[in-house]
Amino acid sequence: MTVEHAPRVTTAPDRDALGRAAAAEAAVRLRKAIADTGRARVMLAAAPSQTATLTALAAEPDLDWSKVVCFHMDEYVGLSPDAPQSFRNWLHRTFLDKVPQATFHELDPDADGYPMGDEPFDLVLFGLGVNGHLAFNDPPADFDDPHPTKRVALDETSRQQQVDEGNFPALADVPTHAITVTIPRLLNAHTLIGSVPGAVKRQAVHDTLTQPIGPNHPGTALRTHPDVHLFLDALSDPEV
Numbered sequence: 460m461t462v463e464h465a466p467r468v469t470t471a472p473d474r475d476a477l478g479r480a481a482a483a484e485a486a487v488r489l490r491k492a493i494a495d496t497g498r499a500r501v502m503l504a505a506a507p508s509q510t511a512t513l514t515a516l517a518a519e520p521d522l523d524w525s526k527v528v529c530f531h532m533d534e535y536v537g538l539s540p541d542a543p544q545s546f547r548n549w550l551h552r553t554f555l556d557k558v559p560q561a562t563f564h565e566l567d568p569d570a571d572g573y574p575m576g577d578e579p580f581d582l583v584l585f586g587l588g589v590n591g592h593l594a595f596n597d598p599p600a601d602f603d604d605p606h607p608t609k610r611v612a613l614d615e616t617s618r619q620q621q622v623d624e625g626n627f628p629a630l631a632d633v634p635t636h637a638i639t640v641t642i643p644r645l646l647n648a649h650t651l652i653g654s655v656p657g658a659v660k661r662q663a664v665h666d667t668l669t670q671p672i673g674p675n676h677p678g679t680a681l682r683t684h685p686d687v688h689l690f691l692d693a694l695s696d697p698e699v
Contacts, residue, residue, distance in 0.1 A: 461672060466653075466687040468668070470696045474656040478511025481654045481690040485512070485582060486519040488650050489527060492581035498526045502583040502645065503554070504594070505531055505546035507624050509586055510553055512654040512690075517557035524560040530575055532585070532594040532645065534566045535634040536610065544626050566608070568638045573608050575640075580648040587655045590616040591663040591678040595639035600677035604641040611639050623659070642680050651687045658694040665697040 471477040485501075492499035503513075534546050542548065547565045555563050564574050590598055597614045618633040627633045645651070655664055667678030667689075681687045693699050 461683055463682050464685045466689045468689045470691045472693055474511050474692050477656050477690045477692045478515045481512040481652055482515035485516055485652050486522055488582045493526045499581045500528050502580045503529055503531045504586045505549045506586050509654055513554040517554055524558040527561045529561050529563045531566050533637050533639040534568050536568045536636040537634045583645055583648045583651040585653045587663045587678050589620045589659055591666050591676050593677050595637045596642050596677050598677055599674035602642055602680050604643055607644040608638055608640050612636055646684050653689045655695050656692040660695045661697050664695050
């Protein structure tokens, strides 16, 4: 029987305050992992919803980035390596170029495998899609996938979100497939911290917190993990 846990929800007045609060929590977890084991392993989401958090995290004091190993959770299939929409490139521009001491393992859709290893991540920084997806695990999502990554066909809601966020000029320009880290691999982590700002995510937040745990609402998988922190703003919090 699945043991259900309630994510710890923090609501900030705006997106920037959300980012500062989420980054402060993330920095505590990274410092603890470094102190305990000599390094920290962090899985990163790449999306505009993460910008404020990653910007604030890069500015956190007294964090030894040379001991931080970073991964990212999804990548388009079929984009050129230098495409600005590539999640690898987005992460470099937004975050990694500001913390050059960190190690970064890229998810390359043309490579065999991804060097994540089997050990838990110390920290996963995630967002929620408009359709409630985690990474590119669109509904209906596989909560029991035995593989760490898989190739997926993106549903139209996910692809339209990329247009609405200004990443592509039209739906036809958005790739139809991606490589994603699976839900079981994402949940194999000590702590998960989500940054979910904006009114377009309000329904996804509501569903994540209230719908029965199951594949039609991928975010509900978070309620099977004992240490999930969800940071919202006044627009995304369905209780405001």
